[in-house]
Amino acid sequence: MTLLRLSGELSGIGGELVGEFFAADGASLSGLVCGGVGEEGVSGGFPAGSGVGEIADDERRFVVKVGLTVECVCGVFVAGVLGAAVADAGGAQGGEGGVDEVRANTDAILIGATTMRRDNPRLLVNSEARRAQRVSRGLPAYPLKVTITGSGDLSRDLKFWHHGGEKVVYCPDTAATKVRETLDDLADVVSTGPTVDLGVMLDDLGERGIRHLMVEGGGTIHTQFLTQGLADEIHLAVAPIFVGDSAAPRFVNAGQFPGGSAHRMKVAEVRSIGDVVLIRYLPKAASGGSTS
Known part of the structure; x- marks a missing residue:
């Protein structure tokens, strides 16, 4: 080509x-x-x-x-483990900090079903001022909330369904009936074929007018987007905390990433938010540095 x-x-x-x-x-x-x-x-x-x-x-x-801009966003502690729950708590990522700001400027937020079951987040724009700014621009107060599930095991009692604006679930054909029966009118349910197909999902989001998707994880979802080369930016919020739990979730899992260990991502921005450092990477661009 x-x-x-x-x-x-x-x-x-x-x-x-x-x-x-x-x-x-x-x-x-x-x-x-x-x-x-x-x-x-x-x-x-x-x-x-x-x-x-x-x-x-x-x-x-x-x-x-029209292309979707996809951002993988997460908070990590110094040891490199995910700090997924702090966003809704107003901690390292949330409140008036970086993730709330990114959420307010995106069209849709995605989180995996495993993370939903484990952390039970609401996924909201917490700042009232930022919500008002969205409305003044002709946007809904909250971005579209998105999740994907392979098994269809989603409780209708999760906070995700009962806070914020519109919701959509993507799942394989085999789970679609189960998800629709469980959630009823709490969310739109879209089947993507025999598997959870991220390409089909992104096409559907594009048809819904979504131009900017924020992917909050967890690690399996981040790995899928990054190994398939679907992420345009990575927003990494590093908090000054050591976590010694070997079972704590990581930002990404094992996988074949484009370029492998020889590819050094370009750093687009580094800034501090209180005691947290926000680093914005462009995974599709090379830094020009050496791996040695």
Whole structure:
């Protein structure tokens, strides 16, 4: 596949961006397929995410699906274990801190069913001022809340269902009936085929108008997004606490990550929030540093 540097203007049309584009080097555009909008070699103000489409010489026109920006967000203690529950408690990640700010500026928040059962979070924008700002921009006070489950084992008593705004559950076909019977009208339920298919989920979220998805974990979910190359940013909040529990959950599990241990992610931002350090990484970009 050839990636050409394109130039042009984009305008939103429903769920697509349509624009006139021309190859900067004068190469033929016939049959060109662009995959990886926002990657090196493609310009023109595209959103992050994957673009699909073809450019024909006679049309000189390119249609690209609007890409979702996916952020994996978590809080870790110095030892590298997850501090998942502190966000709702207003601790290292929450309250007026970094995660609440990111939640307020996202369209949807995703958390895995295992983390829901273990931590029972509400997943809210805790700041009243931030909720008011969302409403003033024509947005709902709370982002869409999303979860995925393979087994369909979800209690309707979890706090997730009874706080905040709209909710949606993604599950394999085999679990869909069970989830719908359990939750009834508490959430929209979408089956994704024989397995939990993240690509199908992201396509459905895009059709719902979601352009910015915040993935809060847990470790299995982070691992799936990162190993499949679906995360555009990683927000890591490091709290100055040692945790000596060997069974404590980690940010990611074992997996084959793009580039392996030779890939050094680009650091986009480092800032302090009280005694917590927030680091923002771009996993699809290289830092240019050495691994040795």
